[in-house]
Amino acid sequence: MHRAQEALARGRQLTRHRPATLEELRDALLSHRALRVEGLGLQGAWAIPVEVEAVVSMRAFAGIVEHDVADHVVVVRTGTTLQALQTALAERRQCLPFGTSTPDPGPGSTLGGLVAMSLPHTLEAQSGSWRDWVIGMRVMLADGTTAKCGSKAVKNVAGFDVQKLFIGARGTLGVITELTLRTFATASVPMERLTHIEALGDGPIAVQRTLPANFHAACQASGPKVADAASSTLWVAGEPVRQPEDWVLRRGAGVNSLSIADPTLIAMMRRAKDRFDPEGKLNPGAMGVV
Numbered sequence: 494m495h496r497a498q499e500a501l502a503r504g505r506q507l508t509r510h511r512p513a514t515l516e517e518l519r520d521a522l523l524s525h526r527a528l529r530v531e532g533l534g535l536q537g538a539w540a541i542p543v544e545v546e547a548v549v550s551m552r553a554f555a556g557i558v559e560h561d562v563a564d565h566v567v568v569v570r571t572g573t574t575l576q577a578l579q580t581a582l583a584e585r586r587q588c589l590p591f592g593t594s595t596p597d598p599g600p601g602s603t604l605g606g607l608v609a610m611s612l613p614h615t616l617e618a619q620s621g622s623w624r625d626w627v628i629g630m631r632v633m634l635a636d637g638t639t640a641k642c643g644s645k646a647v648k649n650v651a652g653f654d655v656q657k658l659f660i661g662a663r664g665t666l667g668v669i670t671e672l673t674l675r676t677f678a679t680a681s682v683p684m685e686r687l688t689h690i691e692a693l694g695d696g697p698i699a700v701q702r703t704l705p706a707n708f709h710a711a712c713q714a715s716g717p718k719v720a721d722a723a724s725s726t727l728w729v730a731g732e733p734v735r736q737p738e739d740w741v742l743r744r745g746a747g748v749n750s751l752s753i754a755d756p757t758l759i760a761m762m763r764r765a766k767d768r769f770d771p772e773g774k775l776n777p778g779a780m781g782v783v
């Protein structure tokens with residue numbers, strides 16, 4: 494169920510907010526009992542259905558706050574698109590080493606949406622991913638409280654890396670408003686090493702990550718359109734053939750788009766949700782379990 498369907502289900506238009514300031518974001522969060530947080534909304538059909546009163550689009554919450562070229566650090570608001578950030582960094586011969594062959598990240602993908610999803614990309618094994626690049630963030634919790642985690646220092650060992658909890662949490666714990674990211678010299682970015690590269694088409698798609706030992710068997714069984722041996726990741730048109738201990742994310746499969754089965758992990762995720770968003774206001778159900 495997405496935008497129009499959500500509205501239909503409730504028999505009225507969803508309220509849409511496009512905050513450009515922290516005050517506007519706080520007002521939006523405090524005005525509703527259940528909200529969906531949105532970047533550009535590209536995740537669309539991948540999303541697990543959530544029942545909400547309003548949508549908070551972070552698109553207007555954009556812009557580069559600071560680029561420290563010498564220290565290879567950029568501070569950016571989360572409605573900024575990856576494309577806009579890469580263009581600005583390129584002027585100083587820097588970038589985020591996000592694999593350019595990654596299927597369908599969408600040119601308008603926002604940094605907030607990408608970090609909240611933390612999906613694989615085609616240079617991940619060689620250059621790391623969002624969990625490596627995000628060294629600090631600012632978030633707003635559902636009750637309007639703001640928090641700053643991490644810092645501009647790349648090696649930050651004081652206390653928990655709380656920002657890591659928000660990476661991949663699909664907007665269920667808080668709204669990420671600002672990111673502090675490591676940047677890389679463009680000349681240092683390695684080549685992608687893909688074993689398959691074809692267009693995926695518009696039909697059902699799954700991303701499958703296997704154990705390295707099962708990667709070649711998975712390629713033979715699933716027939717991926719794009720495959721990266723370095724990170725054992727396959728992008729498959731249709732349904733992949735499952736491998737032991739693999740991880741699969743599907744488009745357009747509703748609650749089956751992400752399945753987490755480990756009861757201990759589910760209990761920990763529920764405790765994090767209870768702490769950060771005790772009223773269950775943000776993206777209710779979007780992780781499938783919390």
Ligand SMILES: Cc1cc2nc3c(=O)[nH]c(=O)nc-3n(C[C@H](O)[C@H](O)[C@H](O)COP(=O)(O)OP(=O)(O)OC[C@H]3O[C@@H](n4cnc5c(N)ncnc54)[C@H](O)[C@@H]3O)c2cc1C
Nearest residue numbers: 530532533534535536598602603605606609612663664669
């Ligand atoms: C078929 C398909 C395949 C894709 N495959 C890949 C892939 O393999 N790798 C990849 O990197 N990308 C992939 N993407 C793209 C990826 O889904 C989007 O790049 C990502 O969703 C960001 O887009 P968006 O800005 O529109 O965010 P949205 O789609 O609007 O949001 C994505 C999630 O992030 C949350 N969110 C958004 N902004 C914030 C914020 N500021 N704070 C907290 N939570 C927030 C939302 O609530 C939602 O849960 C794929 C997309 C499609 C359609």
